[in-house]
Amino acid sequence: MDHLNSDQLRAYAVDELDHDTCLDVEIHLATCQHCAERVKALLSVRGNFDQIWETWTVTTHAEEFQVARLRYALSRAPASPDLRERLAQWAAHITESVGTALSVFLDASTHAVSVAQEGLEFLHGMSFPRFEPVPVPFSIAGSGGGQPWAAFVAPTPQWTKVTFDPTQRRALVQSDVPTVPRPLVALVARDGSWAHVAPFRAVEGEAFVLTEFEEIPSGDFLLLIEKTPDNPA
Amino acid sequence: MERRFLAESEELALVEAAIAGDPEAWGILYNAFLLPVRGFIAGRIGVTEDAEDLAQECFIRARRSLDQGLFDRQYRLYTLLRNVALHVVQDYWRHRARADSRLSEQSHRIRSLAAETRSFHEPLERLELLRLVFVCGAKPHQILMFGFVKLLQWRPREIVKERAESSLMSLTDEFLESYYAPLEHYMSQRTFHSTFCAPLLAVMDSPAVEVYGEREYDDRGMSSELAVGSLALKVFFGGDPAANISDWCDRVRTCTRKLIAATNIETHGQSRPRQRGN
Structure with a gap:
């Protein structure tokens, strides 16, 4: 199965997709653990941006x-x-x-x-x-x-x-x-x-x-x- | 593959029929939207058996909303389903948090089993953040200095003193090698470069005038043959170089924040409602 690319995943996470494209992405997410985990991570970054950013170094x-x-x-x-x-x-x-x-x-x-x-x-x-x-x-x-x-x-x-x-x-x-x-x-x-x-x-x-x-x-x-x-x- | 979704008019007719009590109409809507609803949930909790159960819960709640006359016909049915799914996901996490808290005082059984079945996941948030930084729209020298100051923990004055003469390409190599070194046990160098650093590396070969624009190009007296990677860091300094670097780091943060439309409120993916005709 082809995975969604980074642009598609980001656009989905920030709710930039139209109705049908959004449905397409979600149909893919239903069975693709890899993309679902990436979306989950992007939504987490979106919702906890400051916290994740503040603690971000190569060491952490x-x-x-x-x-x-x-x-x-x-x-x-x-x-x-x-x-x-x-x-x-x-x-x-x-x-x-x-x-x-x-x-x-x-x-x-x-x-x-x-x-x-x-x-x-x-x-x-x-x-x-x-x-x-x-x-x-x-x-x-x-x-x-x-x-x-x-x-x-x-x-x-x-x-x-x-x-x-x-x-x-x-x-x-x-x-x-x-x-x-x-x-x-x-x-x-x-x-x-x-x-x-x-x-x-x-x-x-x-x-x-x-x-x-x-x-x-x-x-x-x-x-x-x-x-x-x-x-x- | 071309996928056919229900047309708006067809969907609305089915919704009206379902509200009027036609089980077949509800069945068609259920079949049309079950997979997307499951995908919406999987993007918030992962592809698990729980996602399947929660999707069923969504349709039960959505059906109840229709029966109670709570469906606003100016929106698509999928907007209702997504909003219901969002609440179901929030309830799920609340329930999990309560269960964890309760179990920490009593038995650890459920939490332990959950931990036991969890598979290895890379720390994905920071990997996604790294991807976002490289495409955030800030200029290459700004992204590089952000990398040195924020991620590698260099002090701006240290960079000005020791790296002002360095080319952006050599700084790119140095940054990528330094960032990759502690991660080398976890991913191949090829994956690291191709997955995360490709946009920054690609821009280094571009003509400076294309990346920095005519005005900056003229202001800094660049030669037309120059590629971005050959520019020295000092070319971009003006006034207090250390302050310049701090400003660039702030800009990278602002651009990245904007790119991901950061809310800083954990919403589990709140989406905007889609009106008919959108």
Whole structure:
């Protein structure tokens, strides 16, 4: 199906079309999601011009893209029905509901992983508790080589430790968050193509809670931990 | 494809017959306008199952208006249907807002499911705004300086100091590259240039006299062979250059606002009534 062009869509949004042309456009909109979304956006610009204009910079534009992708990936992550409801709620309010976050690059082909905190401003506009990335001078059991990396958050008030094993493409996230329900932990591809989410679970005989992720694809992704009353940003 | 709509006289006759109780006449009107009504709604809430339900609601309400003698015959029936559709859409958003508010205090179920089924949408408002700016009718140097000051957050004095000698073409390249860099994960460079920047790029090859007009052309002593892209930014300065740049940014805003006929009141697409003969 051919889409309407920008001039036609703008003319429709500002009500410049004659009766029959308007009917033609609306018949098209009835079945064309792409054009209907563009019209919706144009009407929104028309009705909220000052608000959208005032907050418009290249930075805010890029941040909107990142948030939209993040929400989309989270809302589509595999999850049980119970978890799905909670996850969708988290996705809908993701910019206010991330307690800690880490930017990760994993290259399984070279068994390399790196962690950073840069580029997360779109999530919070403020600092998360500082992760300190350090190489771990030992192998995770079963990793069979490679250099695992860990990232720590200082224990104020809770500690969190994330360990990546690039050989096994595995991540372990540990924390001493005591609340129930425990925070969700998510790995989300930067490009929005996938997300894995799991809640922390208790470990018998241990004071900490744990989440594991297996078979993490190579590439850029984010590790996010849900903000809860006992796990504040 | 040539599409045939009901002629005014035919439509009016069907409306009169429907008011007189002819179900077949109402059926013809329903079939003629169902798709446009659905399209009107889809342009306000998206192509969803809700749009289909709301379209049905429109016809129920419109039929009630006819039965109650509220239809003004100086307007087309579709004007009535659009106005009804607008109210139906406003009710829909009010209901959604109330449901969201209620659910935030109780269960999050419906809102969560709504969020769950939402597909990835690019932040379309600013993309549409970007398109509008490039065709808003302001001059190329004004659009460029708007881009640097408003979107890239340069200070006018910084531009005067560092870019006065630059050609408009090199400034265009610099602006587009700077705007695209943070978006490169989300769209291809080709899409970005062809979809959003084509009008600005196209004008750079045009003869300056065509774009700026004879008077400005003479005032600024441009040579007839010059293309817009080869002009230096400083050619356009007069008096206080930093103040010039601020004025140009204001002009871009004014032109864009006018182009989209900004109301700044969320109307969900209020349209003007169409009288017969329009």
